[in-house]
Amino acid sequence: MQLFVKFSVYGILVTCLFTTNSLLLAQDKQPENWPRFHGPNHNGVAENATPPVEFGLDKNLKWKVEIPGKGHSSPVIWNDRIYMMTAINTANPSNAPAAAAPARTDAPPGSDRAQGGRGGRGGGGGGRGAAPTTPFDFAVVCVDRNSGSIVWNKTVTSAVPHEGGHGTNTYASGSPVTDGKHLWCNFGSNGVYCLDMEGNVVWHRDLGKMTTRASFGEGASVAVHGDTVVIPWDHEQDSFILAVDALTGKDKWKTARDEPTTWSSPVIAEHNGVTQVITNGSTRVRSYNLADGKLIWECSGQASNPCPTPLLGEGVIYCMTGYQGFAIQAISLDAIGDVSNGKEILWSREDAAPYVATGTLYKGTIYLTKSREGVLSAVESKSGDDVIAQTRLPGIQSIYASLVAANDHIYVCGREGEVVVLKHGTRFDVAHQTNLGEPLDATPAISGNQLFIRGEKNLYCFENGK
Numbered sequence: 114m115q116l117f118v119k120f121s122v123y124g125i126l127v128t129c130l131f132t133t134n135s136l137l138l139a140q141d142k143q144p145e146n147w148p149r150f151h152g153p154n155h156n157g158v159a160e161n162a163t164p165p166v167e168f169g170l171d172k173n174l175k176w177k178v179e180i181p182g183k184g185h186s187s188p189v190i191w192n193d194r195i196y197m198m199t200a201i202n203t204a205n206p207s208n209a210p211a212a213a214a215p216a217r218t219d220a221p222p223g224s225d226r227a228q229g230g231r232g233g234r235g236g237g238g239g240g241r242g243a244a245p246t247t248p249f250d251f252a253v254v255c256v257d258r259n260s261g262s263i264v265w266n267k268t269v270t271s272a273v274p275h276e277g278g279h280g281t282n283t284y285a286s287g288s289p290v291t292d293g294k295h296l297w298c299n300f301g302s303n304g305v306y307c308l309d310m311e312g313n314v315v316w317h318r319d320l321g322k323m324t325t326r327a328s329f330g331e332g333a334s335v336a337v338h339g340d341t342v343v344i345p346w347d348h349e350q351d352s353f354i355l356a357v358d359a360l361t362g363k364d365k366w367k368t369a370r371d372e373p374t375t376w377s378s379p380v381i382a383e384h385n386g387v388t389q390v391i392t393n394g395s396t397r398v399r400s401y402n403l404a405d406g407k408l409i410w411e412c413s414g415q416a417s418n419p420c421p422t423p424l425l426g427e428g429v430i431y432c433m434t435g436y437q438g439f440a441i442q443a444i445s446l447d448a449i450g451d452v453s454n455g456k457e458i459l460w461s462r463e464d465a466a467p468y469v470a471t472g473t474l475y476k477g478t479i480y481l482t483k484s485r486e487g488v489l490s491a492v493e494s495k496s497g498d499d500v501i502a503q504t505r506l507p508g509i510q511s512i513y514a515s516l517v518a519a520n521d522h523i524y525v526c527g528r529e530g531e532v533v534v535l536k537h538g539t540r541f542d543v544a545h546q547t548n549l550g551e552p553l554d555a556t557p558a559i560s561g562n563q564l565f566i567r568g569e570k571n572l573y574c575f576e577n578g579k
């Protein structure tokens with residue numbers, strides 16, 4: 114009897130160990146999620162991913178699906194589902210671009226990551242469109258990762274936009290953020306929404322109407338950390354940054370900002386026991402304490418119309434602007450108070466910086482573009498020294514989509530539909546080049562062995578080994 118019990122217990126232990134190991138193996142095979150614009154670590158990098166290097170309309174294309182309406186919202190990924198925001202003109206449900214006024218060269222392209230009011234295709238101004246007179250459906254779309262089929266399409270509100278927007282902007286230019294249980298989506302003047310993963314609205318906030326510079330439109334996303342959602346609200350009236358409870362939408366704190374319209378999104382970083390909310394701005398780069406909204410540090414030195422979202426490194430934040438001047442600053446997160454021209458600014462450059470597209474920080478190198486031109490350079494993240502001098506990207510004249518990286522390659526998408534894949538290294542080395550036949554303004558997403566690119570009309574899934 115005792116022997117039987119011993120064997121029974123042994124069998125149970127073996128079974129438990131086998132089951133546990135199987136679960137761990139299954140978890141190891143799960144691809145890394147891409148829960149927000151520019152990836153899980155605020156640097157545009159999918160660390161363990163192996164997306165295809167060579168791909169196109171006739172190679173390694175797993176599927177493509179037309180997304181209703183228009184949006185520069187980047188796809189975000191959680192397990193087997195993809196989520197993005199879109200705005201559908203009810204008078205013209207196709208996603209053809211709206212008519213625009215004559216081109217203006219002072220137009221900010223606006224958006225964190227290449228999502229917001231844009232400069233024109235080919236680098237010129239896209240013009241400001243007339244204000245719509247018909248309602249738009251503001252929607253969140255869920256796509257099945259394996260098949261490309263639309264799982265659900267939830268209209269959270271319908272309204273006539275109060276501003277016309279830049280001719281190359283959309284009314285869905287921020288990206289969702291998810292923690293796998295909820296989605297948080299910033300439609301700006303048309304509301305901030307929390308949805309569950311099946312598209313049901315949990316709460317929403319109406320913060321009023323933004324007055325953007327020359328009515329060029331909106332483009333920033335929210336930031337989420339734990340039980341807090343941070344909402345940026347920089348415009349031509351009373352600007353502020355607001356923190357709300359992630360599950361209820363109720364206020365936690367609100368801090369006034371003396372900033373004009375900004376299209377950059379906040380980045381949240383934990384450093385030395387304090388959680389900081391870092392914001393780019395033409396007046397000041399600022400860090401706030403997530404706990405109470407109080408200012409931790411600030412510094413001057415950026416150029417106009419901040420669009421790129423800050424890049425997060427190890428204890429360092431990299432902020433950039435590229436309109437009416439260039440500025441790159443590497444700022445230590447140890448900073449306290451006003452650190453303008455202080456030792457906390459580890460290095461800075463003024464020769465080239467992106468206007469719209471956020472760069473990527475990959476293995477100690479920052480890859481970035483110049484203004485909204487198809488010109489790439491790379492610098493060392495620790496020193497700011499040159500790695501790759503300014504070089505024209507083949508086939509890309511203008512760029513809004515932010516750069517992403519994985520498996521020793523950098524992915525760059527242009528407004529002409531061109532995708533250029535570069536090898537990571539100390540020289541400019543093109544590994545692959547293809548054209549998808551439609552403008553590419555949203556930032557790509559990478560997970561596992563797949564690359565997701567949203568074009569003006571379609572979402573593409575390219576799979577390694579397909």
